[in-house]
Amino acid sequence: MSEIRVDRLTKRFNDTVALDAVSLDFPAGTFTALLGPSGCGKTTMLRLIAGFEAPSDGCVFFGDELMADPQRQVAPEVRGIGVVFQSYALWPHMDVAANVAYPLKARHVKAGEIAGRVGAVLDIVGLAGFAGRRIEELSGGQRQRVALARCLVADARIILFDEPLANLDMHLRASMVEAFRDIHRRTGATIVYVTHDQAEALALADRVAIMSQGKVLQVAPPQEVYRAPADTIVAGFVGRGSVVTATAVDHDATSARIDIAGHRVIARSAGGDAGAVKVLLRPEALRLAAEGLPATVLDSIYRGPVHEVRLALPVSRQELLIDSADALAIGQQVHVAVSDAWVIPGA
Numbered sequence: 001m002s003e004i005r006v007d008r009l010t011k012r013f014n015d016t017v018a019l020d021a022v023s024l025d026f027p028a029g030t031f032t033a034l035l036g037p038s039g040c041g042k043t044t045m046l047r048l049i050a051g052f053e054a055p056s057d058g059c060v061f062f063g064d065e066l067m068a069d070p071q072r073q074v075a076p077e078v079r080g081i082g083v084v085f086q087s088y089a090l091w092p093h094m095d096v097a098a099n100v101a102y103p104l105k106a107r108h109v110k111a112g113e114i115a116g117r118v119g120a121v122l123d124i125v126g127l128a129g130f131a132g133r134r135i136e137e138l139s140g141g142q143r144q145r146v147a148l149a150r151c152l153v154a155d156a157r158i159i160l161f162d163e164p165l166a167n168l169d170m171h172l173r174a175s176m177v178e179a180f181r182d183i184h185r186r187t188g189a190t191i192v193y194v195t196h197d198q199a200e201a202l203a204l205a206d207r208v209a210i211m212s213q214g215k216v217l218q219v220a221p222p223q224e225v226y227r228a229p230a231d232t233i234v235a236g237f238v239g240r241g242s243v244v245t246a247t248a249v250d251h252d253a254t255s256a257r258i259d260i261a262g263h264r265v266i267a268r269s270a271g272g273d274a275g276a277v278k279v280l281l282r283p284e285a286l287r288l289a290a291e292g293l294p295a296t297v298l299d300s301i302y303r304g305p306v307h308e309v310r311l312a313l314p315v316s317r318q319e320l321l322i323d324s325a326d327a328l329a330i331g332q333q334v335h336v337a338v339s340d341a342w343v344i345p346g347a
């Protein structure tokens, strides 16, 4: 069953259409990342699900229950959700245990039960032994774990995250990614996670929804979004790669023979007609070889552990990105063997 369902959900702020008639299901127990560039409507979608904003049009359901439409909204505090933002919103003068216990106290849960539940969630987020510490004495990552524990203690079936790792450094983010995956496994909650960081989205979620200009362009498992992007915007936003113009000689249901700059390549395809197509080529599917696509080195930058090399194809302004173990000289003539390619649908 779908735990959350949004149907033609629309949000307008004066002349801005922040969310444009989006219909999307979030099945029970799934971990969905909303991914997209700044201003594409991710936070607006989350706030509408949480009940912090009211829809201009369309509706939000939790199971069969209507949470919001333009006429009627269920208040956020009775939706049974947990929410974690990038700002932790903790009480600095209270200790860790008091912060985490707050939602239970507000619901008049018995003191004996509170201590047990607080201990259990501090254990889950890796803060056992920190119960008596003041918030001011914690690092950013530890504070974010407290915010997470406070959200988990309420046992919400639905947990909403808005860029919870945005304020943390790279190493802390990596360790928190582990904590989030663990929490999803342990709680089985339905999670919606907003981020503009594609690495985070691909690592964490079992479904990624790519958004642009208030619309959802593709919803699919991370591997599929990466391997088979639904359009050129998704292809450009997720992962490194080059989109080149080519000619499809023929198609079947799953592959196509294509011609790139006079060179024949077999590409994966969702079917289509012969003629002009756009093809995505990822660096890991390209290597320098004795034979293949002829190209000229435009630049070569060391990215550790490989050199990222930009190549010009002998067709106007078409470029390829490849990784090379060795630095290449600008102007050098090379050939590129292609082991995988994807014909972008409808492009």
Ligand SMILES: Nc1ncnc2c1ncn2[C@@H]1O[C@H](COP(=O)(O)OP(=O)(O)OP(=O)(O)O)[C@@H](O)[C@H]1O
Pocket: 013, 016, 017, 018, 036, 037, 038, 039, 040, 041, 042, 043, 044, 045, 196
């Ligand atoms: N309260 C508001 N009043 C007016 N415009 C708003 C309001 N909230 C959001 N918007 C606009 O709606 C659009 C979508 O904003 P939203 O915050 O949902 O984007 P986002 O994808 O979460 O971006 P970011 O990654 O930068 O947080 C933007 O153009 C934004 O300026």
